[in-house]
Amino acid sequence: MLGETTDDDSNNEPNPTQTAAGELADAIRTTLGPNGLDKMVVGENGTVIVTNDGSKIIEWMDITHPVGRLVEQAAAAQDNTVGDGTTTAVVLVGALLEEAATLRSAGLHPTTIIDGYGRAVEAALDQLAQYERGLHSRQDDRLTQIAKTAVTGRWDDASTDRFAELTLSALQAIGFDRSRLTLKSYPGGELRESVCLDGVLVDLETSSTSLNTLSHPRTRTHDEPAIAMVDAEIGIEEPNNVESVELQDATQRNAFQAHEQDRRTELVEQVVQSGVTVLLCQKSIDEAVRTALAQRGVLPVERTRRDEFDVIARATGSTPVMSVDDLTADDTGTVGSVTQRTVGTAQTLVLQGCPEEHRATLLLRGGTPHVAEEVRRIVADCIDVTRVALDDGVFVPGGGAVPTALAMDLAALSREIPDRTQLVFDGFGTALEALPRTLATNAGTDPLTTLTEIKQRHDAGAETVGVGPDGHPRDMIDAGILEPAAVFRSALQRAVAVVTQILRVDDVVRTSTNERTADGEHDHAHAATGGYPWAVGH
Known part of the structure; x- marks a missing residue:
């Protein structure tokens, strides 16, 4: 059948390029969601940074494997474009690569997987529209809920409310024109002392x-x-x-x-x-x-x-x-x-x-220089997410409700596919389910039981049910756990783009620094960035 491989045992061996990307995903998986844990990153000079901001953790890591750098670049692009969803994108990369390895073990050729992933993401994005909700205006109360969701898990509940209040008041003060807003953070005080100055x-x-x-x-x-x-x-x-x-x-x-x-x-x-x-x-x-x-x-x-x-x-x-x-x-x-x-x-x-x-x-x-800088990063992310939601005009329920719904939609669509591409659709759906499974795991609940209950409630018509802050199924709209549709859409597209690129690689070929490229120019090696020595893929 077209797309199948031979019975060569080498196809079943772990691909080192996929392993490097999977290690990166595993490194930040535990930071996802309101119950995500922090990472302590120690610099070469002894500087200690404690945060659960996925984009910053990846930025500070000393990633040595070239495939890991591809994932790093995608994460940076996600953060620069929409200001959130970096951890989601990287977790999806790891899950999609894991499913790709399973599909290869089942005999599917990488090109078949790549083609199937492309069709699956198009179908998922088409289905995403039916789970989107519209924002009414700049005074919509749900903007506050979106801002709180972006901060939840990074501070206590009272501080989360304060972050959202500061964000909305500042944006409203300058007509939501981010270019007219300046952020300044100083140690030696408490978050409640933060103010918006005219x-x-x-x-x-x-x-x-x-x-x-x-x-x-x-x-x-x-x-x-x-x-x-x-x-x-x-x-x-x-x-x-x-x-x-x-x-x-x-x-x-x-x-x-x-x-x-x-x-x-x-x-x-x-x-x-x-x-x-x-x-x-x-x-x-x-x-x-x-x-x-x-x-x-x-x-x-x-x-x-x-x-x-x-x-x-x-x-x-x-x-x-x-x-x-x-x-x-x-x-x-x-x-x-x-x-x-x-x-x-x-x-x-x-x-x-x-x-x-x-x-x-x-x-x-x-209270300290580190805390003051972390406060500034959180507010910056909160502002970016709120602006993205307002610009896009739509939001979706959070807590893994949408990935679960899309996984179920893809499972239904796969039954209509006559060839083995249906296996790719099923694998893509399983990868999407990695998000609610991770949220449940980080909350200390059984991911299988939680995901099964969420699917049952979706089957009954409650498509906005996801993983609540306590790890148990809950209606995300009622809980006020909302996120911009653009964040998930961007994370899904970037994850598939990176995975497609990685699946086309079967080996890493290193050259000396004096090797010339095809156009005759010297191709210099990637210079060390001086990042924190948390190496991935040595």
């Missing part, structure tokens, strides 16, 4: 601005300040070429110093006369000029990050100039207020009430 927060820790200078009482808060922006150094101009000045006596030295002082005074007067109360410089400000400005009631901030500099210019209506000499009142912009604020041990400036471009900043807190 405006832009500038971290002074990234500049060399003197904190003693900025602590002057007259520069602590400004209401409706005039904001000027200079995109060059402020101070005594230095010559481009190496030059020397020879001073003959004390009179010449005093004259030289007086000249420099006059130039500094001129710069300060130019700023003051233009009515500026806050001066942001993208480069350095002469220390004497900075001190004089602060004494005259002007708040000087130097070495502002380029991205923040550009954002502030747009939001305040300021026109950056290349020299203080060119600065006039027409170049200044304004905001509702500028406040110096200490967050933990960090000094910041908060520009609130931006008139030209409405901005918002999520100020996030965590």
